[in-house]
Amino acid sequence: MLANVNRATPYLFLAPAVLVMAVALLYPIGYMIWASFLDWNPSQRIGEAEFVGLRNYIYLLGDAAFRESFWVTIRFAAIVVTVEMVLGVGLALLLDRKLRGMTVLRTIFILPMMIAPIVVGLMWRYMYHPTVGTLNRMLESVGLPSAPWLSDGTWAFASIVIADIWQWTPFIFILALAALQSLPQSAMEAARIDGASGWQLIWHVKLPLMLPVLIVTALLRLIDAFKVLEVILVLTNGGPGLSTEIVALRIARTAQEFQDLGTAAAMSNLLLILLLVLTILMFGYTRLTERRAARLAAAREAEIT
Amino acid sequence: MPEIVLDGVEKRYGRTQVLPPLDLTLEDGEFTVLVGPSGCGKSTTLRLLAGLETLSGGEITFDGRPISKLEPKARDVAMVFQDYALYPHMNVAKNMSFALRLSRVPKDEIDRRVAAAAEMLGIDHLLDRKPAALSGGQRQRVAMGRALVRDAGVFLFDEPLSNLDAKLRARMRTELAEMRNSIDKNMIYVTHDQVEAMTLGDRIVVMNAGRIQQQGTPEDLFERPVNKFVAGFIGAPTMNFLPARAEGDRLVGEGFDLPHPPGLPVPQGAVEIGIRPSAITVDHGAPLELRVVVAEYLGAQSVLVTRCGPHEVLAEVESATRAKPGETVRFAVDPAEIMIFDPETGTRLVPDGEG
Ligand SMILES: Nc1ncnc2c1ncn2[C@@H]1O[C@H](COP(=O)(O)OP(=O)(O)O)[C@@H](O)[C@H]1O
Numbered sequence: 294m295l296a297n298v299n300r301a302t303p304y305l306f307l308a309p310a311v312l313v314m315a316v317a318l319l320y321p322i323g324y325m326i327w328a329s330f331l332d333w334n335p336s337q338r339i340g341e342a343e344f345v346g347l348r349n350y351i352y353l354l355g356d357a358a359f360r361e362s363f364w365v366t367i368r369f370a371a372i373v374v375t376v377e378m379v380l381g382v383g384l385a386l387l388l389d390r391k392l393r394g395m396t397v398l399r400t401i402f403i404l405p406m407m408i409a410p411i412v413v414g415l416m417w418r419y420m421y422h423p424t425v426g427t428l429n430r431m432l433e434s435v436g437l438p439s440a441p442w443l444s445d446g447t448w449a450f451a452s453i454v455i456a457d458i459w460q461w462t463p464f465i466f467i468l469a470l471a472a473l474q475s476l477p478q479s480a481m482e483a484a485r486i487d488g489a490s491g492w493q494l495i496w497h498v499k500l501p502l503m504l505p506v507l508i509v510t511a512l513l514r515l516i517d518a519f520k521v522l523e524v525i526l527v528l529t530n531g532g533p534g535l536s537t538e539i540v541a542l543r544i545a546r547t548a549q550e551f552q553d554l555g556t557a558a559a560m561s562n563l564l565l566i567l568l569l570v571l572t573i574l575m576f577g578y579t580r581l582t583e584r585r586a587a588r589l590a591a592a593r594e595a596e597i598t
Numbered sequence: 599m600p601e602i603v604l605d606g607v608e609k610r611y612g613r614t615q616v617l618p619p620l621d622l623t624l625e626d627g628e629f630t631v632l633v634g635p636s637g638c639g640k641s642t643t644l645r646l647l648a649g650l651e652t653l654s655g656g657e658i659t660f661d662g663r664p665i666s667k668l669e670p671k672a673r674d675v676a677m678v679f680q681d682y683a684l685y686p687h688m689n690v691a692k693n694m695s696f697a698l699r700l701s702r703v704p705k706d707e708i709d710r711r712v713a714a715a716a717e718m719l720g721i722d723h724l725l726d727r728k729p730a731a732l733s734g735g736q737r738q739r740v741a742m743g744r745a746l747v748r749d750a751g752v753f754l755f756d757e758p759l760s761n762l763d764a765k766l767r768a769r770m771r772t773e774l775a776e777m778r779n780s781i782d783k784n785m786i787y788v789t790h791d792q793v794e795a796m797t798l799g800d801r802i803v804v805m806n807a808g809r810i811q812q813q814g815t816p817e818d819l820f821e822r823p824v825n826k827f828v829a830g831f832i833g834a835p836t837m838n839f840l841p842a843r844a845e846g847d848r849l850v851g852e853g854f855d856l857p858h859p860p861g862l863p864v865p866q867g868a869v870e871i872g873i874r875p876s877a878i879t880v881d882h883g884a885p886l887e888l889r890v891v892v893a894e895y896l897g898a899q900s901v902l903v904t905r906c907g908p909h910e911v912l913a914e915v916e917s918a919t920r921a922k923p924g925e926t927v928r929f930a931v932d933p934a935e936i937m938i939f940d941p942e943t944g945t946r947l948v949p950d951g952e953g
Pocket residue numbers: 611614616634635636637638639640641642643
C-alpha cells in the first residue's frame with residue numbers, strides 16, 4: 294500500500310504543472326480545431342458562427358492559391374534549413390579553435406540573430422531597393438547590371454531566402470559550436486594519434502558525436518522556418534504574384550483581409566499537422582536506427598552464445 | 599621500434615615552465631616507466647612524444663630522425679589515455695579498428711588483428727557493445743586493445759590503471775607485466791604509483807617538478823637512490839628521515855644514537871639519515887627505545903607508527919611481536935641499511951667505490 298503511494302508521489306507533484314500545460318496548450322489548439330469547422334468572420338462571436346463541417350478543408354485542398362503557398366513554404370523551409378545547417382556547422386567547425394580575437398569574431402557572428410525580425414526586414418528591403426539599395430549600387434560599381442531583387446518572382450524568392458539565411462545561420466552556428474566544445478577532448482586526441490586527418494576527424498568523430506544536437510537544431514529551425522512571417526511581410530508581402538506567399542502570410546491575410554477566420558484556422562491546422570508529421574518522422578527515424586542497432590547487437594550476441 | 603632521444607626538451611605554457619630542459623634516452627625494445635608525483639610533468643612529456651603538444655625548445659628524435667615537427671599520425675605511436683578516450687559512437691570492434699580502417703588495411707586483415715587482440719585481452723564477447731555499455735575495467739581493456747592492434751613502433755601509456763579499483767588494478771598490473779614480455783616494442787608508461795613502476799619497469803625514470811631525479815632498474819632505485827626525493831618516493835611504507843649529527847663513528851639525534859654504517863665515508867656535523875621501515879626490527883636487547891603510537895595491522899606484517907623525539911618513525915615488523923599503542927618497545931636497526939643524506943642538497947652519501 295505504502296509502496297503504491299510512494300510510486301504515485303511523483304505524479305502528484307507533477308499534476309499542477311500538467312494541468313497548467315493542458316490548459317495553456319490544449320485550450321488554444323482545441324479552440325483552433327473547433328474554429329476550423331466554422332464559417333466564422335471576425336464580427337461574429339464564436340457561438341454565432343455557422344458549423345460547416347469539413348467545408349473549409351475541402352475548399353483549401355481545391356484552392357490552387359493555397360496549394361501554391363504550401364509549396365512555397367516547403368521549398369523555402371527546405372532550402373533555408375539545408376543551407377543554414379551547412380553554413381552554420383561549417384562555420385562552427387572552422388571557428389572552433391583557440392586563436393586570439395575568436396571571441397570577438399563569434400560575438401559578431403551571432404549579432405544578426407538578436408535583431409528584431411521587422412528591423413531585419415526593413416534593413417534588407419533597403420539593401421534590395423532597385424535604385425538606392427546597397428546591393429544594386431555594388432553591382433553597378435563593378436559594372437554588372439542591377440538585379441530585380443524584389444520585383445521578379447524568382448529573384449524575390451531568392452531574396453527572402455538570403456535574408457533568412459543571414460539572420461538564422463548564427464543560431465545553428467552557436468548550437469553547433471556549443472556541441473563541438475562539449476565533445477570529449479581526449480577522444481579527439483586519440484583520433485589524431487590513430488591517424489585521422491582534419492577531414493577524417495570531422496567526418497568520423499566530430500559530426501557523428503554532434504548528430505543528436507544537430508538533429509534537434511535542424512528540427513527547431515525547420516519548425517521556425519515554416520512559421521516565418523515578419524521578414525517576408527516587410528520585404529515582399531508575398532509578392533510578386535504568389536511567389537513568396539508562404540502559408541503563415543496567407544493565414545494572416547485570410548484572417549485580416551478576407552475576414553475568414555474558419556479557413557485561416559483550417560490552414561493553421563494543416564501547417565500544424567505537417568510540422569507534427571515532420572517531428573514524428575525525425576524522432577521516429579532516430580528511434581528506429583537505435584532499435585535496429587540494438588537488435589543487431591542482440592542477435593549477434595545470441596549467435597555467439 | 600626506434601631508440602627515442604629527448605634532447606633538451608622544454609615545455610612552457612605562457613610564462614610557466616612545466617618542463618625545464620630535459621635529456622633522456624629510451625632504449626629500443628624497453629619498457630620504461632616515468633614515475634613521479636602528480637603534476638610533475640609526466641603527462642606533458644608523453645604528450646610531447648605523441649605530438650599532442652608542441653615543444654617550446656629542444657628536439658625529440660626517433661632513431662636519429664627529428665620528429666618534433668611531425669603530426670601525431672606521422673610518428674607511428676599508439677597511446678592509451680588515462681580516461682581511455684574511447685569513441686562513444688563506435689562499438690568496441692570499430693573503436694579498435696579505427697586506425698586500421700583509416701590507413702586502409704584490408705578488411706580480413708583488420709578482422710584478424712582485432713580478433714587476436716580482443717582474445718588476448720578477454721573482450722571478444724564485447725565487440726558489438728558501445729563504450730557506454732562497458733564497465734571501467736572493460737573500457738580499460740578496449741583502450742589497451744585499440745593501441746595493440748595498431749602495431750605501432752612506440753606505445754605510450756598515461757596512467758592507464760589509475761581509474762580502476764584496487765583489486766582490478768592489481769590484476770591488470772599482473773596482466774600488463776605478462777603482456778609486456780610478449781610485445782617487443784618501445785613502451786613508455788607513466789604513473790604516479792611507485793608499486794606499478796617497480797613491478798612493470800625494465801627501467802624507471804623518477805621525475806619531480808619537471809626534472810629527472812634518477813633513472814635505473816627497480817633495484818638501483820630502491821637500493822641506491824641518489825637523493826632523498828627518490829629514497830622517499832620509492833618503497834612503501836615510505837622511508838624515515840631524521841636529522842642527526844655525525845659524532846665520531848656514531849650518528850646521534852633526538853632520541854637515538856646509532857652506529858655509523860660500515861663502508862661509508864664519515865661526514866662532518868649535521869646530516870639527515872634515512873632508514874627504511876623494513877630495516878627496523880623488534881629486539882628486546884637493543885638500545886633504541888621508541889613509544890608506539892599506532893599499530894597498523896596488515897596481516898603477517900604490521901606497521902608501527904612510533905615517536906622518536908619530535909619525529910615520527912615507521913617500523914615494519916612481524917605481527918607476531920604484538921606491540922600495542924602506548925607501549926615502549928626496543929628496536930634494532932641494521933647499520934648497513936642506514937642511508938646518509940646531505941641536509942642541504944638532499945644528495946645521498948655514497949661509498950667511495952659506488953656512483
Ligand atoms: N594546458 C596547460 N596550461 C598550463 N599549465 C599546464 C597545462 N597542462 C599542464 N599544465 C601544468 O603542467 C604541470 C605538469 O602537468 P602534467 O604533465 O599533466 O603532470 P602529471 O605528471 O601529473 O601528468 C602541472 O603543474 C600542470 O598544472
